[in-house]
Amino acid sequence: MTQPQPIAVITGGASGIGLASVRRLKEAGYFAVVLDIQPPPPESADLFIRCDVGDQVQVRSAAEAIGALPGRLCALVNSAGIGEPGGGLEELDPEVLWRVICVNLQGPLLTMKHLVPLMKAGGGGAIVNVSSIAGLMGSPGYPAYAASKGGLIALTISMARELARHQIRVNAVCPGSVPSTGFVRQQLGRDFTPAERLALLKKVPMGRSLRPEEVARTIAFLCSSDSVPITGDVLVIDGGERFSS
Numbered sequence: 001m002t003q004p005q006p007i008a009v010i011t012g013g014a015s016g017i018g019l020a021s022v023r024r025l026k027e028a029g030y031f032a033v034v035l036d037i038q039p040p041p042p043e044s045a046d047l048f049i050r051c052d053v054g055d056q057v058q059v060r061s062a063a064e065a066i067g068a069l070p071g072r073l074c075a076l077v078n079s080a081g082i083g084e085p086g087g088g089l090e091e092l093d094p095e096v097l098w099r100v101i102c103v104n105l106q107g108p109l110l111t112m113k114h115l116v117p118l119m120k121a122g123g124g125g126a127i128v129n130v131s132s133i134a135g136l137m138g139s140p141g142y143p144a145y146a147a148s149k150g151g152l153i154a155l156t157i158s159m160a161r162e163l164a165r166h167q168i169r170v171n172a173v174c175p176g177s178v179p180s181t182g183f184v185r186q187q188l189g190r191d192f193t194p195a196e197r198l199a200l201l202k203k204v205p206m207g208r209s210l211r212p213e214e215v216a217r218t219i220a221f222l223c224s225s226d227s228v229p230i231t232g233d234v235l236v237i238d239g240g241e242r243f244s245s
């Protein structure tokens with residue numbers, strides 16, 4: 001009898017860093033389940049469950065569906081995230097703050113709450129939370145986003161400490177700017193102009209922009225047995241951008 005594939009759940013797996021992680025984890029032999037509010041491109045994921053990660057009812061029902069799959073849940077990547085339009089403190093609408101916190105911080109909390117029991121039942125696993133250099137350095141003009149990503153780092157470390165005895169590792173990655181994903185469009189309502197792209201490149205000491213696949217490689221490493229026993233770590237992937245933030 002053939003062993004069922006190990007399962008990886010990727011939130012926000014329909015686009016950008018999440019989608020690149022789906023592809024990378026599939027290459028590594030996982031059955032990739034995407035939780036997202038939009039469908040992933042055809043033939044990327046093995047299973048798509050429409051789910052707003054900020055909504056406990058939807059996350060619980062997604063977890064039930066995942067629990068009914070053959071195979072062990074071995075990896076969870078929390079990549080779903082949104083930004084705010086920008087403008088800073090005085091323009092910050094508390095409703096926007098709430099929504100950003102709801103998706104970026106409550107989302108990972110809910111997926112961990114409802115999926116960790118499956119990992120425990122399977123004897124362990126790896127969780128990777130996609131934070132940001134904004135969570136380490138702050139981000140002038142984007143206080144809600146920075147607070148949500150800083151909170152996600154604290155949540156990651158807390159969960160790493162709580163879950164280590166169950167052989168569940170919890171790590172965070174902090175990417176710098178990845179301009180080719182849907183994130184800039186979601187945040188600004190448009191793509192970067194050529195001048196903005198150039199300004200960004202000047203901010204990165206390595207003089208190159210990050211690609212989603214480069215972040216996905218680190219995420220896959222943190223999911224794999226190659227990274228045992230790394231837990232509670234916060235890995236920065238930014239070409240040095242944080243030094244000029």
Ligand SMILES: NC(=O)c1ccc[n+]([C@@H]2O[C@H](COP(=O)([O-])OP(=O)(O)OC[C@H]3O[C@@H](n4cnc5c(N)ncnc54)[C@H](O)[C@@H]3O)[C@@H](O)[C@H]2O)c1
Nearest residue numbers: 012015016017036037052053080081132177178181182183
């Ligand atoms: N792109 C960057 O410059 C950058 C830098 C640092 C960190 N990040 C983080 O990386 C993660 C992925 O961003 P990306 O750049 O790939 O952006 P993206 O917009 O390409 O992907 C985000 C995905 O999350 C999904 N999503 C949004 N709200 C959701 C919700 N409520 N429930 C479920 N899914 C939801 C979107 O549909 C989309 O598929 C985010 O957490 C983001 O904060 C991005």
